[in-house]
Amino acid sequence: MAGNPFHLAWFLQGSSVQAWGEPWTGHIGTTWRQPELFLDMARSLERACFDYLLLEDSSYVGESFGGSTEIYLKNGIATPRQDPSVVAALMTQVTSRIGIVPTFGTYAYHPYLLARLVATLDQVSNGRIGWNAVTGSSDFAAMNFGMNGMPEHDLRYDMADEYMEVCRGLWGSWDTDAVIADRRSGVLVDPAKVRAVNYAGKHFQTRGPLNSGPGPQGQPVIAQAxxxxxxxxxxxxxxxxxVVNAKGIDAMRAYRDDVRKHMVAQGRKPDTCKVLYLINPILGETMEEAYDRKKKRECMANDRLLERLAHFGKVTNIDFGKFDLDKALPDDVTTNGHQLNLEQFRALAKGRSIRETMASFNAVDLSVELVGTCDAVAARMGEVMQDVGGDGFLFSMPNVNRRTLAEIEDGLIPALQDRGLVRKAYEHKQFRDNLLAF
Ligand SMILES: Cc1cc2nc3c(=O)[nH]c(=O)nc-3n(C[C@H](O)[C@H](O)[C@H](O)COP(=O)(O)O)c2cc1C
Incomplete structure (x- = not known):
């Protein structure tokens, strides 16, 4: 492959109605229960040779705006939302190369159950499963699982470190060649290749071995944010x-450099982890058309300011309904939820009111602005990657519909491929191998 190839993935915000209120979504309000659109999406992104499709998740109905579920229910904000493991499993059955990455919260599953679920998905996908490992952030989610609220932010990560150790132990409790299936001797599994784990940590205990048998990848791919x-x-x-929504080239580079430094400190090779940046490209047949479309999206984002605040409040546990939106966010407001998001909001605000800040906060552009013809956007993506140093992009587009998918698959991707910036065919059968192919 010529030039500097990079990786591509898609961030699907939940297996849910998702694009309610967006144009070109047909009868999505009633057809969402059957994941035809998402299966078409998986096929389309595989034809475009994406590395993976990540399915976001949360496991509660939002209630952070005005102390009510109303705005979330009326506008379909992250609800209703199906269990991502089911949609992920279905996606694996209509594809053969793309990685499928459902999100599961460490607060919501016992690690044994999680390890078995992910190993099973890895089996049915022939080694194409990843797990977006999140610690969760909402007290409302915690209450659905019998807790009073979420543990403190950093403690959640301490617990998750232990959780990962348990899962790795369970996934390693079978050698990948333990199933010998020898019809002549009648032996299915070599007992010498399966062992207990006997993990007794501060937060989690498990005995093992895992009863699902080994996944083809041994250890599944882990995604994190x-x-x-x-x-x-x-x-x-x-x-x-x-995956990260860093704002601008300098922040993108700084984030990647920081993560790579941490990896070296932990004895890992930095090139074994691919950092992908959120983007929302807006394409047109001419530059004018693309900028016109961007303007329309900005108007739409502005019309939906309250909904977007409600969504932001959902991930930060902040009830924006109780503030005067024409005043600045008080300095003493902190979050036990997504800290980076709040930090980015404050950095953008610079003393401006909540309403003014939200008007531009993640309204259309994400990490960088990408607006133009397919050729112009492809060229810009190449430049950005060159400046940042790697490793690729994560598409996050609110208008999930077949028209958008066609524009990406049949417009933008060929323009990127012509420049040698992305792959034209998968190098390998398994997910991690493709991720590490360049
Ligand atoms: C692209 C992307 C996808 C994410 N997906 C989820 C998700 O599906 N579920 C979830 O609870 N958190 C999700 N998060 C939140 C992260 O797990 C994390 O909490 C957030 O980036 C803030 O980081 P911090 O918790 O270290 O402050 C996502 C974040 C990003 C940037």
Whole structure:
């Protein structure tokens, strides 16, 4: 492959109605229960040779805005939302190369159950599963699992470190060649290749071995998105790929350099983890058309300011409904949720009101602005990667529909491929091998 190839992935915000209120989504309000759109999406992204499709998740109905579920329910904000393991399993059955990465919260599953679920998905996908390991952030989610609230932010990552150790032990409790299936001797599994784990930690205990048998990858791919200093250390310790919404080239480079430094400190080779940056490219047949579309998206984002605040409040546990939106966010507001997001909001605010800040906060552009013809956007993506140093992009687009998918698969991707910036065919059968192919 010529030039500097980079990796591509897609961030699907939950197996849910997702694009309610967006144009070109047909009868999504009633057809969402059957994941036809998402299966078409998996096929399309595989034809475009994406590394993976990440399915976001949370396991509660939002209630952070005005102390009510109303705005979340009326507008379909992250609800209703199906269990990502089911949709992920279905996606694996209509594809053969792309990695599928469901999100599971460490607060929501016992590690034994999680390890078995992920190993099973790895089996049915022939080694194409990743797990987006999140610690969770909402007290409402915690209450659905019998807790009063989420443990403190950094403690959640300490617990998750232990959780990862348990899972790795369980995934390693079978050698990958333990199933010999020797019809002549009648022996299915070599008992010498399966062992107990006997893990007794501060937060988790398990005996093992795992009863699902080994996954083809042995250890599945781990995705992570730690943004805080503690979160970055966790990601650097465990992740094969990290996804981040860093704002601008300098922040993108700084994030990657920091994570790579942490990896070296932990005895890992930095090139074994691919850092992907969130983008929301806006394409047009001409530059004018693309900028016109961007303007329309900005108007739409502005019309949905309250909904976007409600979503932001959902991940930061902040009830923006109780503030005067025409005043600045009080300095003493902190979060036990996503810290990086709040930090980015404050950095953008510079004393401006909540309303003014939200008007531009993640409204359209994410890490960098990408607006133009397919050729112009492909060229810009190449430049950005050159400046940042690697490793690729994570598409995060609110208008998930077949029109958007066609624009990416049949417009942008060929323009990137013509420049030698992304792959034209998968190098390998398994997910991690493709992720590490360049
Ligand atoms: C692209 C991306 C995807 C994420 N997906 C999820 C998710 O599906 N579920 C979730 O609870 N958190 C998700 N998060 C939040 C992260 O796990 C993390 O909490 C957040 O980036 C803030 O970092 P911090 O917790 O270290 O402050 C995501 C973050 C990013 C940037």
């Amino acid at each position: 730690g943004g805080s200093p503690r979160g970055r250390r966790f990601a650097a310790a465990h992740a094969d790929t990290i």
